[in-house]
Amino acid sequence: MTQGLREKNKNARYQSIVSTAEQLFLERGLDSVQMQDIADAEKIGIATLFRYFSRKDSLIVAVAIQNLERTIPVFQQIALSPKSAYERLEDTLNYVLANQTQSRSNSTKFREAFESYASFSKEPLPNIQDYIDTQKQVSLMLGPIIEDGQRDGSLRQDISIKESIMTIINAYGIFGNNIVLKSEITYLEEIQPEIQQKLLKEMLLSYVRAK
Missing domain, CATH: 1.10.357 (Tetracycline Repressor; domain 2)
Structure with missing residues (x-):
């Protein structure tokens, strides 16, 4: 896989995580949603999610932006x-x-x-x-x-x-x-x-x- 394609896929996954998190936050509230909930909805491992966002607060801010x-x-x-x-x-x-x-x-x-x-x-x-x-x-x-x-x-x-x-x-x-x-x-x-x-x-x- 080329560097450009890897970066494109990474960006696509990032955007997908943020969009999924936003929907879950709206449905359940910021406090109720856990990182595992987001990983499950994205169908990725929790370790993969933490490679993109080391804390839930980081993901919340990314959604807000x-x-x-x-x-x-x-x-x-x-x-x-x-x-x-x-x-x-x-x-x-x-x-x-x-x-x-x-x-x-x-x-x-x-x-x-x-x-x-x-x-x-x-x-x-x-x-x-x-x-x-x-x-x-x-x-x-x-x-x-x-x-x-x-x-x-x-x-x-x-x-x-x-x-x-x-x-x-x-x-x-x-x-x-x-x-x-x-x-x-x-x-x-x-x-x-x-x-x-x-x-x-x-x-x-x-x-x-x-x-």
């Missing part, structure tokens, strides 16, 4: 579209809304579970900096919206565009995660989660929209 990386092409496409900065910001929030509400979004569920898991960890998770760097890469996708918002007149010029856009996206994402994933305990009678999300979107957009 892959999960987050799936959003990068979409954010990039939105940010580089020929629309005004305001329209692209609205498209970004629409994507966040759609991503959260589609089948209660497995991606959103995992990220919420992961960030809670990481925050309660007694020590930093292995390779957590790689996850943080991926978050920064997602944030950089918003650069063209921020830059054009300072030029095209579609956003207010009397506020800090960068801080406002980043705050809006973070606040909208956090609110959506809570109200969609925890709807059974945060549900307000006669006000469905989707309605609350759309109302908040309008409120946030009205703050930055040029008059």
